Amino acid sequence: MSEYSAPVGAPIWFDLMSSNPAKAAEFYGEIFGWEVDAPPNEEFGGYQNFMKNGHTVCGLSPAMPGTPPNIWSVYLRTDDAEATAKAAEAAGGTVVVPPMAIADLGSMMTIADPAGAAIGFWQPGTHAGFAEWGEHGTPYWFECHSKDYPKSIEFYTALLGARIEEIGTGGDPDAVGPDAYGQVFLGENSYCGIMDASKIHPAEVPSFWQVYITVDDVDATVKQIESLGGQIMMPGEVTPYGTLAAVTDPMGAAFCLGHPPAGM
Numbered sequence: 001m002s003e004y005s006a007p008v009g010a011p012i013w014f015d016l017m018s019s020n021p022a023k024a025a026e027f028y029g030e031i032f033g034w035e036v037d038a039p040p041n042e043e044f045g046g047y048q049n050f051m052k053n054g055h056t057v058c059g060l061s062p063a064m065p066g067t068p069p070n071i072w073s074v075y076l077r078t079d080d081a082e083a084t085a086k087a088a089e090a091a092g093g094t095v096v097v098p099p100m101a102i103a104d105l106g107s108m109m110t111i112a113d114p115a116g117a118a119i120g121f122w123q124p125g126t127h128a129g130f131a132e133w134g135e136h137g138t139p140y141w142f143e144c145h146s147k148d149y150p151k152s153i154e155f156y157t158a159l160l161g162a163r164i165e166e167i168g169t170g171g172d173p174d175a176v177g178p179d180a181y182g183q184v185f186l187g188e189n190s191y192c193g194i195m196d197a198s199k200i201h202p203a204e205v206p207s208f209w210q211v212y213i214t215v216d217d218v219d220a221t222v223k224q225i226e227s228l229g230g231q232i233m234m235p236g237e238v239t240p241y242g243t244l245a246a247v248t249d250p251m252g253a254a255f256c257l258g259h260p261p262a263g264m
Helices: 021-032 081-090 149-160 218-227
Strands: 011-018 048-052 055-062 071-077 094-102 106-112 118-124 139-146 163-166 181-186 189-196 208-214 231-239 242-248 254-259
Touching: 011 021, 011 118, 011 139, 021 048, 021 055, 021 218, 071 208, 081 094, 081 106, 081 118, 081 149, 094 118, 118 208, 139 149, 139 254, 149 163, 149 181, 149 189, 218 231, 218 242, 218 254
Parallel strands: 011 055, 071 118, 139 189, 208 254
Antiparallel strands: 011 071, 048 055, 094 106, 106 118, 139 208, 163 181, 181 189, 231 242, 242 254
């Protein structure tokens, strides 16, 4: 197990809003070994936590009326949600869901960054977020797919106080990877990245945050996902950053798989 405790500004939680939570629980249980912690909590809109190795790993909720279903959401840590909301607006973001307390668990909020990507923030109370990283069924990476890369870089640098290290190919046709990609460093470590997706996704696809989950064997997991009714958007591909794949669950929620490069 690789223990993890999110520093301020780093991913602390992620959750799935599903059109069929029961089927989603069965599917993710098969591929990642996740188990729901309890029956749907009606006090919190039917929310459940997925568990792995005795720790919470992410959340699951029914689709809410008027919101797109089958979407994964990412939350970054804040220790002051009200201050983060003000800072986000000052940096050009828009507060979509203002800070609100969830019992004694913590406080959450959602903003839209200047490129249009929705990103959540979680101020932990008794719910400290996920506690493992880099093991099968736990987070591998988080990534903002931006349709306006310069705006995203400027925004997250200002809001998070982050250092962005550019690792894109610069358009080199012989290199593997996107033209522009910024690793987001908080101190000495990086937990997420920002990719210029303006040439990757169709015009109608907005900016969004993507979730990557660690697996022991990407190719085997891709085959398993297909057998369980999921779709394969990108089969396993060996890159300098590990073997990666992009898939959906049977309801259409998109996520990615990752396995570290040899020697890591």
